[in-house]
Amino acid sequence: MNLRLARTSCIECPIRHRAVCAECDDTELAVLEGIKSYVTVPKGGRIAEAGESLDHLSSVVSGCATVSKTLADGRRQMVGLLLPSDFIGRPGRATLSFDIEAATDVTLCRFQRRAFEAIIRSSPNVARRLLTMTLDELDVARDWQVLLGRLTARERVIHFLLSLVRREATETGAAHRSGPVRLELPLSREMIADYLGLTIETTSRQFTALRKDGLIETPTARTIVVPDLLNLMPEAMDEDGGPIA
Amino acid sequence: MNLRLARTSCIECPIRHRAVCAECDDTELAVLEGIKSYVTVPKGGRIAEAGESLDHLSSVVSGCATVSKTLADGRRQMVGLLLPSDFIGRPGRATLSFDIEAATDVTLCRFQRRAFEAIIRSSPNVARRLLTMTLDELDVARDWQVLLGRLTARERVIHFLLSLVRREATETGAAHRSGPVRLELPLSREMIADYLGLTIETTSRQFTALRKDGLIETPTARTIVVPDLLNLMPEAMDEDGGPIA
DNA sequence: CGGAAAGTTGAATGAAGTCAACGAGAGTGG
DNA sequence: CCACTCTCGTTGACTTCATTCAACTTTCCG
Structure with a gap:
């Protein structure tokens, strides 16, 4: 290689x-x-x-x-x-x-x-x-x-997931604004916590909460499936409250 | 003008x-x-x-x-x-x-x-x-x-003050690493709170606490006097714990 | 002087952190 | 192949620091 x-x-x-x-x-x-x-x-x-x-x-x-x-x-x-x-x-x-x-x-x-x-x-x-x-x-x-200064733990996790979706979209050229998406997380929970300015425990609890709310599925800890992006985006609390550019 | x-x-x-x-x-x-x-x-x-x-x-x-x-x-x-x-x-x-x-x-x-x-x-x-x-x-x-993600309210306020001292020093060319300094804050408490990712109240309380600890004096709300920078710097929690470059 | 804006302080609440135990996988070696 | 360990992740109980809501004080301007 x-x-x-x-x-x-x-x-x-x-x-x-x-x-x-x-x-x-x-x-x-x-x-x-x-x-x-x-x-x-x-x-x-x-x-x-x-x-x-x-x-x-x-x-x-x-x-x-x-x-x-x-x-x-x-x-x-x-x-x-x-x-x-x-x-x-x-x-x-x-x-x-x-x-x-x-x-x-x-x-x-x-x-x-x-x-x-x-x-x-x-x-x-x-x-x-x-x-x-x-x-x-x-x-x-x-x-x-802005994320670190003003968003709640839940909003931070959602933002993190959406930013990964977005980066993947720009790489592949595919622009899905709705529909199911599968993500392979390149980071451990600890790294995600360091990314979000949270503890491991809080991060983990937020993933659990999102799963219980049906916004994501977690076949493995490193794999996130988003059944419908449209359900996740309204909670992102971007300045305009709307979907991501 | x-x-x-x-x-x-x-x-x-x-x-x-x-x-x-x-x-x-x-x-x-x-x-x-x-x-x-x-x-x-x-x-x-x-x-x-x-x-x-x-x-x-x-x-x-x-x-x-x-x-x-x-x-x-x-x-x-x-x-x-x-x-x-x-x-x-x-x-x-x-x-x-x-x-x-x-x-x-x-x-x-x-x-x-x-x-x-x-x-x-x-x-x-x-x-x-x-x-x-x-x-x-x-x-x-x-x-x-780093400040927004990991520092406490007290550390954030100290960092803010030290960064103003530093910027003023680079402008005037004077490099004081100790001794008394007078600062005219260009920002209101609300703006400082927005800077630090805190509420106005928490920001105000931290100024009060620093005053009670003798680390700063506040002749007016917009004027901060630091009797000795060396007392403030150890609490800044920079990566090396030492004074500011 | 009077009213609004800015700042401070207090008491109660809450979101995230801490401490601790438990569970699930991945890799190792018998 | 299974037992063992080690790391990673999850969950629970409790604590804490910052927020919220509210009252009060001070400062700034018209």
Whole structure:
């Protein structure tokens, strides 16, 4: 798998049109092709640690990673969820402020920091794409702030589920706004709790409550079936109260 | 005030070296000079509303503005605090996802969207600066997520005060890590509560508690005196438990 | 001076956290 | 193949911190 990917050209890359290279022309792509390398981090592995110096920037090709901060007394809050096409690292600054860990096996497309920074300077298509992606991440972070600051436990869990549905929809291109959906959760209950700013117990109780209310089914702990999205969405308490954009 | 600013050249601009134009050379600055205009929004005024289309991008020159979201049932969460040099708007997308309001009288340096977007394309110094600023904002938003998700009411208020101290320090260049500090709060208790994801009452009680503990003095509701920062910082519960960078 | 808005304080309520026990699967090794 | 263990997830009982509802005080402006 790792080896096969190592020979994969950017043209056939599954994230070619969504990652930081999305807007590259053939020339730029060839340059990136020349400096890229693939790495696979096993589930549970550390991709980066807060404060440490990173000499590679990378894109997530497959799998799921978490961005989080742990306080001195062990309290932990997730602040980012990285899925295929998401970018890791900060051009222009070597040190990261957050921990990044592999929630599943994660394959990364890596670029040496110096080389990539040079590309950003010479290739406006990469710089522009990175700005767009960062602005999108900022919007996500701010919506997340609203969730953490003002939503109830139940609303948070519903939001989490809907955001997974939405991300999956944008990846596959399918836009279901109603009907049954099956979700494979990439995160454990503990990670979901860290995502939502709740405890494991509260998170678990909310899943149970949603199941008892018939809004979800849970064939296994990691599998969620939503019989009808339309039943879940009204409770999401988005600013307009309506379905998700 | 407004008129005087309208004649101010970028060279003398108070935010010249911190705003989106910080890295511009003289040529680029001259282009910006040509398309900029100043606007002053009175305290309480709306600068932009979620969902509406913006045809100007701007920098905050003076004053303080808030970025927030209001849910259908009135719950409100602040997700950004804009101070001098901060940028408003999103190149490449006309609609904003959040409300922006003037917490004090705010003076903006505005650029027509289309013209500014052209400059971003032609002037890498502006694009690069904007990327850096956006990445910084993302870090702020993520630290804010930690505050909202995991800190107690007392810790949140302390963090809020320390972040104001820090921002003031970076503006004036003075780096006090101990000793007395005087703060003029740009926000009402209600806005602080929206910032911290708390109610007005809880926020007020925490100020009272900090006063009773001798950590702060409150000559007026809007003025906070911190006799010694070193007493406040240990309670901030940063990841390392130590003083603020 | 008077009225509204902003801020503080108190008492009661409630949602989520804590502590603790229990149950279900997954993997290991006899 | 089954027993064993270990991790993960669920459930229950109780506690706690922040919210809610309400009254009161102070400050700000017209």
